[in-house]
Amino acid sequence: MDLTLARQCQDGAPGAFEELYRVHAPRLYGLAFRLVGRADADDLLQDIFLTAHRKLSQYRGDSALGTWLFRLGTNVCLDHLRRRASRFDRVSDTLDGEFADTSGSGPIQGVIARLDLERALETLPPRARAVFVLHDVEGLEHQDVADLLGIAEGTSKSQLHKARMKLRQRLRPNAHAGVAS
Amino acid sequence: MNRCHDVQAQLSLYADGTLDLRTRTDVHAHLVECPSCSVVLLDLEQVAATARELGPMAPPDHVWTAIARQLPQAAGARSALIQVRPRRDLWAWVGVPAALVAAMLILYATTGSSTVAPVAPAGRAAAAVEAAATELDLAVHHYERAIAELETVATGDQEEVDAAVVATLRETLATLDAAIDESRQALTSDPGNEPARASLFEALRRKVGVLQATVLLQNGMR
Numbered sequence: 566m567d568l569t570l571a572r573q574c575q576d577g578a579p580g581a582f583e584e585l586y587r588v589h590a591p592r593l594y595g596l597a598f599r600l601v602g603r604a605d606a607d608d609l610l611q612d613i614f615l616t617a618h619r620k621l622s623q624y625r626g627d628s629a630l631g632t633w634l635f636r637l638g639t640n641v642c643l644d645h646l647r648r649r650a651s652r653f654d655r656v657s658d659t660l661d662g663e664f665a666d667t668s669g670s671g672p673i674q675g676v677i678a679r680l681d682l683e684r685a686l687e688t689l690p691p692r693a694r695a696v697f698v699l700h701d702v703e704g705l706e707h708q709d710v711a712d713l714l715g716i717a718e719g720t721s722k723s724q725l726h727k728a729r730m731k732l733r734q735r736l737r738p739n740a741h742a743g744v745a746s
Numbered sequence: 747m748n749r750c751h752d753v754q755a756q757l758s759l760y761a762d763g764t765l766d767l768r769t770r771t772d773v774h775a776h777l778v779e780c781p782s783c784s785v786v787l788l789d790l791e792q793v794a795a796t797a798r799e800l801g802p803m804a805p806p807d808h809v810w811t812a813i814a815r816q817l818p819q820a821a822g823a824r825s826a827l828i829q830v831r832p833r834r835d836l837w838a839w840v841g842v843p844a845a846l847v848a849a850m851l852i853l854y855a856t857t858g859s860s861t862v863a864p865v866a867p868a869g870r871a872a873a874a875v876e877a878a879a880t881e882l883d884l885a886v887h888h889y890e891r892a893i894a895e896l897e898t899v900a901t902g903d904q905e906e907v908d909a910a911v912v913a914t915l916r917e918t919l920a921t922l923d924a925a926i927d928e929s930r931q932a933l934t935s936d937p938g939n940e941p942a943r944a945s946l947f948e949a950l951r952r953k954v955g956v957l958q959a960t961v962l963l964q965n966g967m968r
Contacts, residue, residue, distance in 0.1 A: 582817065586810055591802030598803055607809050614813050677796040701797035726758035733789045 567630035575621050586614055589631055593638045599686055599698045600642040601649075609645055613638040639699070639713055646691045677736055685735040689728055696721055697728040749776060753783050761791050893954060918956060925949040 573581035593613055598606040617637055624633050686694060692714065699710045700721070707725070711718040753776045759765045760773050777784050929946035932939055 577818070583810065583814070586813065590805050590809070594805040594809075595801065595803040599800070607806060610805050610809050611813050611816075615816055618817060677792050679796060679800055682793070682796045683800065697797065701794050702800050704798070722759065726755065729758055729790050729793050730754075730786075732793050733786070736793070737789065 568624075568626040571621050571624045571626075571630060574618070582614075582618060585617075585630075589634050590614070592631070593634065596635070596638055596698070596703065597642050599683070599702060600639075600695055601645055602687060605645065609642055612645075613641045616641055635703075636713070643695065643713065646695065650691060681736060682732065685732050688735060689731060692716075693724050693728040693731070696724040697732070700725050701729075750780060750783055753777070753780070754786055757783070757787050757790055758794075761787060761794060893950075893957060915956070915960065919953065922949050922953045922956070926953070 570581060570585060574585055590610065594606060594610050597609040597613065601609055613634075617634055620637065624630065686697070689697065695714060696710055699705045699713065700707065705713075707718050707721045711721045714721070716724075753773050756765060756769065756773050760770060765773065777787060926946060926949045929942045929949060932942035933946065936942070
C-alpha cells in the first residue's frame with residue numbers, strides 16, 4: 566500500500582500527495598517543532614515534504630513509508646540545526662556540566678504537565694535536545710540515535726542522561742545541582 | 747557523596763533497564779538506602795514517561811497551502827487555491843500627489859467586470875476539472891508572487907503618507923480584492939468556470955498594474 570501511494574504521488578495523481586501529507590504531517594511537525602523550535606517548524610515541515618516529493622522515486626518499500634519519511638524529516642531538521650549552529654558560532658551544543666541533586670525535598674509533585682515539558686525542552690542545547698527528542702519522545706534506540714546524529718552510542722546515552730537531569734532541574738525549581746565530584 | 751554521584755550517573759540506564767545485572771544490583775542496593783537518589787530516579791522516570799506522551803502536533807493550515815503551491819503538479823488542487831490578500835502595511839510608504847494617483851487609477855480602477863458569471867453547466871469530466879484547477883493554481887501563483895514582490899518594494903521606504911492618496915488606493919485595492927474573492931469562490935465550486943477564471947485573472951492583472959504604477963510613482967518622487 567505504501568508503494569502504491571508513493572507511486573501515485575510520483576505520478577501526480579490528484580490528491581495522492583495531499584493524502585500522504587495529511588497522514589504523516591502531524592508526526593513530522595511534532596518532530597520539527599521539538600527539534601528546531603516553533604519559529605522554524607512551519608518552514609521545516611515545508612522543506613521536509615518538498616524534499617520527500619523530490620526523493621519519492623528513491624523509496625523502494627524496504628521500510629514503511631512513515632519510517633522513510635521520518636528519517637528524511639530527521640535529516641532535514643538536523644541539517645537545519647547544523648547550519649544554524651555554524652551561523653551563530655555555537656561553541657557547544659551538548660550538556661557537559663554535572664547535574665546531581667542533594668536536596669532533601671520530595672520528587673516532582675504530581676504528574677509533569679506535557680506543556681511544561683515542551684517548554685523546558687526548548688531550553689536544552691541542540692544536540693542534547695535532539696538526543697532526548699529522538700530517544701524519549703520518538704522512541705528510537707540509542708544505536709539509531711547515534712547513527713542519525715553521527716555520534717557514538719555511549720555519547721547518546723550520556724547526553725540523554727544529562728538532558729533528563731537538566732529537564733528535571735527545570736521542572737523542579739527548588740532542586741539544586743552540583744554534587745562535589 | 748561520591749557514591750551518590752556515581753549512582754546518579756547510572757540512573758537513566760537503570761530506569762531504561764539497560765544496565766548489566768551486576769551494575770543494576772549495585773545501584774539498586776544503594777537506592778534502597780538513599781532517599782535522595784531515589785527521588786532523582788523517580789523524577790527521571792517521570793520526565794521519560796511524560797516525553798513518551800508527547801504525541802503528534804497538528805500543523806497550521808497554511809503549511810499545506812504553501813507546499814501545494816510549490817509542487818510541480820498540485821495534488822488536491824481544489825484545496826490549494828491561492829489566497830490573495832491585501833497587505834495592510836502597504837499603506838505606510840507613499841508620498842504621492844493625489845492628482846497623479848487619481849489619473850493612474852482611472853486607467854486601472856475596477857468596473858463592472860468584477861461581476862461573476864453564472865456557474866457553468868454541470869457534467870464536466872472530472873479529469874478536465876482537475877486539470878483546470880491545476881492550471882489555475884499555477885497561474886494564480888505567478889500573479890501572487892508578482893504582487894508579493896511589488897508589495898515588498900512598495901513597503902521598502904516609509905515616507906509621510908498623503909491621507910487622500912492612501913484612501914483612494916485602499917478603496918481601489920479593496921474593490922479588486924473583493925472581485926478576486928468573488929471569482930475564487932465561484933471557482934472553488936467549479937474550477938472549470940471560464941467566465942469566473944477570466945474575472946479572476948482580470949482582477950489580478952489590474953491589481954498588479956495598480957501596484958506597478960504606484961511603485962513607479964514612488965520612485966519618481968525620490
